[in-house]
Amino acid sequence: MTATTTSPATTATGIDRSLPRLGQGFVWQDLHVGQRMRTFRRTITETDLVQFIGVTGMLEAIFIEDGYEGAAMPGRPVPGALTYTLIEGFILQTMIQGTGLAMLELHQKILAPVQVGDTIEALVEVTAIHPTSRHGRAVVTSRIDVHNQRGAMVMTYTATRLLAGRD
Structure with missing residues (x-):
């Protein structure tokens, strides 16, 4: 039987903390002004x-009543806050992930409605x-900049965050 040794980076659980972590977000030093990335796409479901209006209490008639007669448009509109939170997710x-320390400021414009069945994705640019x-x-x-499946920009926002860096 061979004895195993642990490195100084190995914890009591046997996990070597010096190994890169899967899914770890960017530290600020890995970003540069003008860098652009796109998110995954997501189709919004009924x-x-x-679930969103139930958790948030946004029990407005246009969101809870299919075919609401006072609606400004046909279909199942979703709150702008739902679109925003899906993209932020x-x-x-x-x-x-693991590097974001705080959301400091947010400026948002909702440009077009998003409905159940729409697919959204975003372009993120470091400014x-x-x-x-x-x-x-x-x-x-x-x-x-958030776009729907037709390429229309439905929302734009600027987010200012505090990010961790390398020690």
Whole structure:
């Protein structure tokens, strides 16, 4: 029987902490102004709408009543907040997972309606990076343009976040 040795980076659970982590987001040093990325696509379902309005309390007639007679358009519109949170979910899961420290500021414009059955995706562009004086962090600003399956821009927003850096 051979004894095993552990490296200084190995924890009591046997996981070597020096190995790269799958799904780890970007530290600010890995980004540059003008860098562009796109998110995955996501088709919004009736279940997404029902669960979202149930959790948030957005029980407005246009969202809860199919065929609401006072609606400005046919179909099943979804709250702009649902569109925003789905895109932010993609960004969280990929770009800032484990490195995003805080959302500092958000400016948003909703340009066109999104309905159940629409497929959305976003283009993310890094527009500014400002390193801070504390712990290698930086304030990173991005413009996020959300498009539907027809290529129409349905939302645009600018997000300013605090991101971790390398020590």
